[in-house]
Structure formats: structure tokens, C-alpha cells
Amino acid sequence: MPVLPSPDAVPFEQDIKNRHLIYDYDVPGAQTDSGKDEKWRYEMWFHSEDRIVYAIHGGPMAGRYNYQTASYQCVRPGEIWQCNWLEETGTICSLVYDIPNRKVTTLLGFSKGHWTQAEAAHGDKRNKEDFERWRQLAKVGIQTDRHMLAEQASIVEDFRGAGELKDIDVSWPTI
Template sequence: MTKEFKTLDDFLGTHFIYTYDNGWEYEWYAKNDHTVDYRIHGGMVAGRWVKDQEANIVMLVPGIYKVAWTEPTGTDVALDFVPNEKKLNGTIFFPRWVQEHPEITVTYQNDHIDLMEASREKYETYPKLVVPEFANITYMGDAGQNNEDVISEAPYPELPDEIRAGKYFDENYHRINK
């Protein structure tokens, strides 16, 4: 994808894969002006995936975007995207229980909201594990807004490479193998 990001509309509908300096790999989609979908391919909660996460999405200045949300787990996330430079800065604030029991969250969250909320109440929340990291964006695709095919199945090891190689989506940004 070769486009210059200038407006919020340029950002919305974009599908990203990025790798933090600590090696954690994430896939993230700006679904619309208030919702994001994502899959986690590497790191403490690899295997987790989420659709329709409500988020605050704003343009700070032309080409620089901030996205922030709180998950049902109690995890807070703040991401600053600089797509023209293929850079990102993210800070994840994991509750203590997620650090101690990450396996509870490694699932399709949407089917387990009650479990996430119950775990948040059952286990310790503080002190939070704060993970501030820079990341390199390794893939950007123009998926269009509200494309349900972008994040539509659980992550698996080869998935990011299949997307980057052009083997996962067709020319209309729909999954090839449903």
C-alpha cells in the first residue's frame, strides 16, 4: 500500500501488522471512527483476538493518529500511529491478573466477555504491568471501513506472513479461503 496519510479518513479502514521492539507482533484494523478489531500473534497474550472493540480514534496532526481503549479485561491501551513513517508507539497497561493468568485471555474475547469481567473481579488488578514500546509497521492494507473479513478467524503462526505475501485477501480485500 502506497498512500500518504493526511486525514482521519485516510486512516480509517486501514489494516496494519506491526512488531514492537520487544518482538511482540500485533495485527490491528481501524474498522471505523469508533471501533477496532485486532489479533495478537506474539507476546504475552499471543492467540488472543477481538472484534468490535470500542475505541477513541483521533487525528492529532495530519498523518499522526491516537487510538485508546479499555478492554473488558481491564487492560488499557494507547497507540500512536505514524503510518507515513511506518512507525507506532504503544503503551499497554495490563492488570496484574492478566500478567499472572494470561492464558485466560488467549481466546476470541467476544465469546468470553463474562469470563473476562469475572476474572477482573476475582484476581488482583494492581500493580499494573506497563509495557511502553515502539513498533515498526510491517504491513498496511486498504481494507475499507466495516470489512468483516479483515479480522475474522483466530490467529495462527503463518497468518501475518500470508497477509504480507498477498495470499490471504483477494483484490477486493476479502478472505481467499473462507
């Protein structure tokens, strides 16, 4: 999928390529087992022009490690970028990265299988059993059986490179 507009027209290399964000969602009403307010921590690495790598460390999807084909769109160079992808579970993801305000805003359309069987959606895509289980989650329900979740997160860390995430080979297939 191409970067829109083309990478030559916008500062993709400068703004987004190889950028790594760790961010926390403050989800109203989300609490730990001990009753404390829970932050849902996510980690996103904008790996290359058509791939993202991420890990989820908090919330119902904690314990999920994935990489995916993604499309990038520059809204305002140096300020706002959008990244979109589709997961094996059937979940549709759209992330807006607001660079100067250090915010991430997302809209996720979780498949019924992914949302209602969150534990089964945990694991690492590199593990064949996890990958196959995720593909089965996409078959639960029908396309309109989705849980829509719109949230905003604050960026905790912003740096370049893989960090603790495992690198990928861009030749590896995605859906």
C-alpha cells in the same frame, strides 16, 4: 466516542478508517523456547469511527482476538493519530500511529489478572466463555495493580480492509 477533532476537520477517512496494520515489537530479552529473539506480532484494524478489531500473534498475549470501542485523536493530519480503548480485562490501551515513519508506539496498562494469567486472556471475544473469563480477569487485584508496558513496533504490512480478521457489527456491545 467521537473522533477528535471532528471527522469533518481532519482526514479520518483518508488517514485511518478501514486501515489495517500488521506490526512487530522487538522486545529486548524476549526469546522463544529455542532461544531465538522473539517478535511480538500484533494486527490492528481501525474498523470505523468508534471501533477497532485486533489479533495478537506473538508474545504472552498471543492467541487473543478482540474488538472494542475506541476513541481516535488526530495529532497531525496525514502523519500522527492516537487510538485509545479499555478492554474487558481492565487493560487500558493507547496506540500512536506514525504514518510517515511506519511506527506504532503503545502504552498498555495491563490489569493484574490479564498480565499474571496471560493464558486465560487468550481466545476470541465472540466466544461467550472467553468473554466471561476475560471479565473475571479484571476483578483480580485493585486498580493500581497494573503492569505498565511501553513499546515501539515496526509496521510490516499496511493495507485497507479486514484482511484475515473477522468483521464485526458496530451494534455489538462493548464495555
